[in-house]
Amino acid sequence: MGKFQLKWGMLATGGIAETFGRDILLNPETRGIQDIEHVIVAAAASSSQSRARAFLDKIGAPESAVAYGTYKELAQDPNVDIIYISTPHSHHYQHCMLCLEAGKNVLCEKAFTTNAEQLKVLIQKAKEKNVFLMEAAWTRYFPLSLYVRRQIESGVIGTVYRTFADLSMLSPPESLPDSHRLVSPNLAGGVLLDTGIYALTWVFQTLFTTQPNPVAPAVLSTLRKNRLGTDEQVSILLTFPREKDGDAHGIATASVRTSTDPDERGTAGPAVRIQGSKGEIQVSRPAFRPTKTRIIFTDGKVEEKDWPQPGPGLGSGWYNGFRNEVGGVMDQEGEGHGMFWEADECAFALRDGRKQSQHHTLAESLVVMQVMDLVRAQNSIRFPEEIETTDYPVAI
Ligand SMILES: NC(=O)c1ccc[n+]([C@@H]2O[C@H](COP(=O)([O-])OP(=O)(O)OC[C@H]3O[C@@H](n4cnc5c(N)ncnc54)[C@H](OP(=O)(O)O)[C@@H]3O)[C@@H](O)[C@H]2O)c1
Missing domain, CATH: 3.30.360.10 (Dihydrodipicolinate Reductase; domain 2)
Structure with a gap:
């Protein structure tokens, strides 16, 4: 039997998208996984198509990968199986809705949404569209x-x-x-x-x-x-x-x-x-x-x-890790960052017809969001209405 191939679309091209993209392009055999394969087939940057192209080149995606200058075009690309959303968490609800409405499977960065009500709507929407939805709580998959x-x-x-x-x-x-x-x-x-x-x-x-x-x-x-x-x-x-x-x-x-x-x-x-x-x-x-x-x-x-992070190893000249303005650090030469394990779970789920993670249920993600809502309520922290709302679409 051939390998199961999962075709990824990247929604946003910032710091974590780069780390995630480079990690999932590593050969899964370096971590003992023989039966699946990740391919990046498209990326979208909200700022410009050229930024998406530069991103794809930088992470070493195949030349055939398509660059889009809007998230909507990515959501509508029939060649994309699953979309990795890595906009700021204030925007996750709107961007998840965009992808779910288009019938796409979704892996969304943490925090899943701004509040629990938004997550409830997303879970319902994923169910209605019969697609896979998962929070990118990557550490849980180590x-x-x-x-x-x-x-x-x-x-x-x-x-x-x-x-x-x-x-x-x-x-x-x-x-x-x-x-x-x-x-x-x-x-x-x-x-x-x-x-x-x-x-x-x-x-x-x-x-x-x-x-x-x-x-x-x-x-x-x-x-x-x-x-x-x-x-x-x-x-x-x-x-x-x-x-x-x-x-x-x-x-x-x-x-x-x-x-x-x-x-x-x-x-x-x-x-x-x-x-x-x-x-x-x-x-x-x-x-x-x-x-x-x-x-x-x-x-x-x-x-x-x-618990080492597998990768191509010393002498490979390959580096990954956080590179942002808040004290970002690179990992050692040839060392994976560890984001591929959550991507592997997406592949196993889609291969086996599951609609959520086997290690982290949507019900549990919702309880965690409810806890964060309570903490904010106990300490009077509320964000602007346009990012707390469950209305969709809202331009933010
Ligand atoms: N799992 C982890 O270890 C980890 C680590 C860091 C961050 N994160 C999470 O990942 C998400 C993104 O973090 P990041 O560090 O990658 O951030 P970042 O470097 O600032 O990238 C955010 C991306 O979102 C796009 N974007 C769309 N609307 C935006 C807006 N209004 N303001 C700013 N950016 C906007 C940007 O443009 P383009 O569309 O043009 O690309 C940008 O590339 C956050 O939810 C964060 O919590 C996770």
């Missing part, structure tokens, strides 16, 4: 994450009582222009939707995803605002009720005023600690792309594991 969830589910650290998760990166808001995604209310700015989502991802994938019948948590939160009234530091306490073991607590924090890793050498310890009756699992920083785990058992035994 073999490292699968391993951590398996350890929890099989009781390796006993009953889990608490997870601490932090994603804090020094990036003082005064060094950013008012228009920046991390601060601008017009782009649903602030740390909650931008990086807080990773701390929540770890709390959820350890205390919610691992439960047979998960229940939405109770939420208490506080945050600190920047000059534009969006959040620059957020602390969230979550109580997860469980049938068998009673409540579990999640503590999710994010900040641009402090750092999980102040000297950037990992000396400050793990970004995530999952604590159970028989020991704890520690996950290295940064919470979005960890490469090490350590299990410390109450009897003194310690199990450490490295």
